[in-house]
Amino acid sequence: MADTADVIVIGAGVQGSSLAFHLASRGAKVVVVERSVVAAGATGRSSGLVRVHYELLAEAKLAWAAQAWFREWGERVGGDCGFTVTGFLWVEPTANRARLAANTAAHRALGVDASIVEADEIRRIAPGIAVDDEVAAYEPASGYADPSMTASSLMAAAKARGARLVQGAEVTAIQQAGGRVTGVATSQGAFDAPVVVNAAGGWAKRVGELAGMDLPIRVWRHDTGYLGVPASVPRPIPVVIDNPNAMYFRPEGSDMVLVGLEDDNQIGGSPDRATSDAGPDFELRAAERMVRRVPALIDGDFRASHSGQDGLTPDQRPFLGGVGSAGPAGFYLDCGHSGTGFKTAPAVGLGMAELILDGAASSVDIAPFAYQRHLDGRPLVGEHGEEVLWR
């Protein structure tokens, strides 16, 4: 006989772990089935940036709600998520000042400590970086966290509240009867539940197919690397999204920076590909841009690089919630996080748990991310315009 739960969560990345934590905190009986181990997918490769600045206000709101969890991790979750406050700069050419200022004003209205800083101020905040005709949004209280620790900590807290984690269990079928999900079949046996959540990251399309759906989620492949930072590079180095150079970077400990590029991400392909290696020219391209922005890094050296994969939706924003008439009742989506779903996970899990248990999210607003927007042809777009993040 199959084990019975209230909710089955497919995937133990940061999203599945957060959802399990919030569901279990509410007393729901949760089983998380994970084909590998906690944080084996995108989460284990994530760069862990924790900032609020988004061009879509609904995303900024989720990131802002989540940041309170990162700040107060010990009291709210227990354990450690490795949150490190470094300050955060979102750099744009001055031609984009109006959009940057409008977004920053909206974030300030949420209560975020955010302001527009000019070149001189950018140089004061980050003395090692070269600034041209540029302007930035600055969030002094943002930084980065450790994604694997974050997911493990959430899962440990979920288990302490009664959740069950089954690792090495690949979901091979989603059972249905009368238009409703009834459970899953896995490589380690069957589990019954009236609710099944697709939190399968880069595998989300495949899991959707098991429920009879053709989700518009492609695999997004993103390379990152670690550059050694010589003592000659002025500190501190904050977290920086450097749009003029289509790049982001952040400190990793005291003598390295982690760097990722916004362009030339591979879109499509199998989620099963190995991620141990970055593309052949990644290090060269990343080093050239890093030296342009941080000239003293001319003496830096690449220590390592690799790749990671997430699920990408057409508007590069997640699908959160039920599937309406497009799929079976009781089937929920918490996927398509499109390369930016680490920082929002504590808030998304809260909203998803409320939606599943109460019929609506009350603490955070996840309604804009409903799958229905895709069916209606209403992609989400930043209120003041935007440039597509991944290209």
Ligand SMILES: Cc1cc2nc3c(=O)[nH]c(=O)nc-3n(C[C@H](O)[C@H](O)[C@H](O)COP(=O)(O)OP(=O)(O)OC[C@H]3O[C@@H](n4cnc5c(N)ncnc54)[C@H](O)[C@@H]3O)c2cc1C
């Ligand atoms: C290189 C990289 C850098 C990133 N940097 C940032 C950043 O700085 N800030 C930020 O906010 N976001 C960032 N992201 C995005 C963020 O990491 C992801 O959006 C987030 O980790 C997604 O979490 P998840 O739980 O949805 O997916 P995942 O972590 O991929 O978890 C999905 C899990 O589902 C499991 N699974 C799949 N199929 C099945 C099945 N059939 N049965 C059972 N289990 C299954 C997988 O094994 C996996 O463990 C980055 C992503 C990458 C790849």
